Amino acid sequence: MEDIEYEYLKSNLRNYLESHGINTSRMFRCINPNHNDSNASMKYYDDNKVYCFGCGETYNLFDCIAILENVDNKEAFKRALQYYKTGQTLRTIKEFTKEKNKENNQKEKDYSRAYKIWTKNLDKEKSAKNYLFNRKIDEKTAKRFNLGYNEFNFGDKTLKAIIIPISKNGFTARNIDTSNNELRYYKTKGHHTDIFNKEALYNDKPFCFITEGEFDCLSLESVGANAIALGSVSNLSKFKNLELNKKKIYITAFDNDEAGEKATEDIIKFFKQNKIKYLTYNSVDYKDVNEALVKDEENFKFCIENIVKRAMKKVNEEEMS
């Protein structure tokens, strides 16, 4: 089984949770049997994981099957294949375990050549260009970030996706086919998933926005602001472990939902503890940064300019004192 097929299998997590009566569009009670969660601390994320803001656990499809059906990991994988097999030949559990082990010390895949092909694909694919146009990601920004387009085949299913390279070893693929609503994103796995546009943390710009999704980051970059996207919830802790430039002002710009609020609280606590300067941006009437841009570009630019001014004022004050 290819990495990509394995990821596709994992992408059934939302479907699986829904089939267990869990509404994944809102926060729900943590499924960790050791966490007596009284206030819906768990959240489903588009990187095919659930994350608990209470106990900090992250689970993928196999973990969830293991917990909810009370079976071990091998059995959970077997069941995942039974429920969602992708039309490929079933592998034996032995092969799976062997691969899982290999995965940990395997040489990272290099997608550089694929990216070249995928960016060319984007030039030719009208639906993909339209998709970007509708999300107000202009051509210049698309080129600067090497966005591409590709179709992946999984047995009888096809995923048509905008490719967002994160590094040469990993990318995010955003489904653009509205008739396929099983999967919105898939990401190359685990250790390949890094923070998107990490350079923004180390360039000489005096501020940096921190967003959740790649499209939020691209939205800010398209109006000239400096931004990163965490992409995955597990990258929140990765971010905290980075050697951060303390001269920079960090501007949180998480999604306008309960999980976004919790992530904001969490990161502010971290900034305060480490005496790091920050500001918070909220997309107010919109669910996230990209929606704010799409629905009202003028106002979005105005708000961003404003917060950047506030950041610059903070920098200047610092220099005076």
Ligand SMILES: [Zn+2]
């Ligand atoms: Zn929990």
